Amino acid sequence: MSMIDAVHAREILDSRGNPTVEAEVALISGETGRAAVPSGASTGEHEAIELRDGDKKRYGGKGVRQAVKNINNIIAKDIEGLDALDQAEIDAALIALDGTKNKSKLGANALLAVSLATARAAATYVGLPLYRYLGGANARVLPMPLMNILNGGAHADNNIDFQEFMVVPVGADSFREALRTGAEIFHSLRAVLKKRGYATGVGDEGGFAPNLRSNEEAIETILEAIINAGFDAGRDCMLALDPAASEFYENGSYVFKKSDGRKLSSEEMVQYWKSWSEQYPIISIEDGMAEGDWNGWKLMTDEMGSRVQLVGDDLFVTNTEFLQRGINEGCANSILIKVNQIGTLTETLDCIELARTNGRTAIISHRSGETEDTFIADLAVATNAGQIKTGSLSRTDRIAKYNQLLRIEEDLRGAGRFPGRSAFYQISQPAQDAAASNGRNQKKARAAKNK
Structure with a gap:
């Protein structure tokens, strides 16, 4: 019974x-x-x-x-x-x-x-395995991992304003290879930080949390780690950000209070992200604007939504009511899914389905305070979400989810599918190629600088 x-x-x-x-x-x-x-x-x-x-x-x-x-x-x-x-x-x-x-x-x-x-x-x-029970016979897509290897903001006691800097192994042809790519870059980043004299302690989600000179240095340090690990920034691996902008939004302005103290309007914040997306191989930005700044979100989506995945986390809180508003108003083109933001599995599944039927990607996500529970790994495959955020390549609470996905990939055998760049299906191939070229341009600039 x-x-x-x-x-x-x-x-x-x-x-x-x-x-x-x-x-x-x-x-x-x-x-x-x-x-x-x-x-x-x-x-x-x-x-x-x-x-x-x-x-x-x-x-x-x-x-x-x-x-x-x-x-x-x-x-x-x-x-x-x-x-x-x-x-x-x-x-x-x-x-x-x-x-x-x-x-x-x-x-x-x-x-x-x-x-x-x-x-x-x-x-x-x-x-049945949990992923098969929840998703049925068609549950077979392994998610692209967005790996948070450098922490700032509310996740670390350092001077970086933005909360998460992630690597996205878009060139991998399997989840296992994607995980290897991320792990090798993580260890390469440790070496780069040590060489520069920075601390290599980790934050809540397992990423390094050094005191860098600027937010830009965080990006440039990761790009160096990608190259040193033997990968091509842009082709093999792209970048994703979670600035968690609500955390530095004060009285209608975005204040970089952990770094240089600058204060930006919504329009200036959008231009800041646009400049970064044109300079670096960035494929995804989560919570680039504050949760209450709907006009800012609309502006950012109009300016960048055709070439960068713009993810609403605090904006939507895994709630169909807020997601529907975002759909109606043209804000964001993706949603972060956190089961504890809404409180039941059924409501979570409803939110994922609403996103999918409206052409938006859904990223299954952990929280900064995690346990050894691996439910979200199965959920990612069950829903064919195509993307997952579950931290860095350290701390067992994060690795547990990655290891569960390895088991699921093995269990699926030939039936499993890893999406690669198609995980970002709302971003056109030419736009992805343009973002990838930013990585090659950065490599050339770095080589010229080192001559």
Whole structure:
């Protein structure tokens, strides 16, 4: 029987040493599923509410014992006896039980833990891998990894304004080769930083977090690492950014308060990104404008949306209401998908489907506070999303997802497909070629400088 027999939750620690929720769902037949919930450092204003205890004497107020109690004492009683194979029914019951728009009563962390654990239990019950259970027979696309190898912003205690600098191995012909490319560049970057006398400690997501002279130096250092690793910047590997602009948006201006203190208007911020995209081999920019700056987003999309993937994270918070507004107003051409921003699996899948039917890419993403849970790896393949963000090439909480994707690729054998450049299907091939040529131009300029 696939009916839910018991639900149990506990408080565990995430990758930053902060408490988070883990839930287990047991079926009458004996199968179980377990899931742990991540949490973010830079969060969107409209994200579903993560319930914290607020007791400053315990974990600095970040305990989740109340969320755990909500699962064990309230949610468990409500969903025991329901069919785990009916994910939509389970999630609808969770949403109704909470009764708030932002899941603030029981906590999105409580609801999500149960939602994901239920899916795992159901997959075990039917004897299928999680990705196959969620996605069906057509789940076969391995995602292009966007690997965050240099951290700044809210993810690191350094002087870099922008949160994530990523490498994207567009020239790889398999996920395994893409992972190798990223790993070799990561180690090359360590060597470059050491040679320049910079620290090689890592940030929350496993990327290096040095104090550089400028935001531009972050890009140039990564390009040097790509070349030193034996890859062609632009052809083999491109760049992606997550500036997390909401974090440095103050009173209608973008303020580079961690670096040179400059203050830019929305129009100037768009021109800044446009200049970077014309100078460097950049294929994707996430949260290049602040979440409340819809006019800025519209301007950026009009100026750059035909040749750069423009990803809304804080702008959309994995919520169909905000995504639909973005579609209607022509803001962004891609969405970042974070399961804990919305709080249930069904709502997450609905958001991915809305993006796809409107010609927008969906990138499955981790959070800065992660666990060893690998659910998002399976979710990326299940939905044929084509892209994933799950950190750098260090820290087991990040590597766990990459290793799960290696297992899935092996399991798929010849049926699996790695998208390569087609992962960015909303960007035309000529536009991608133009961005790639920026990498070659940078290489020539570097060679001339070193003569």
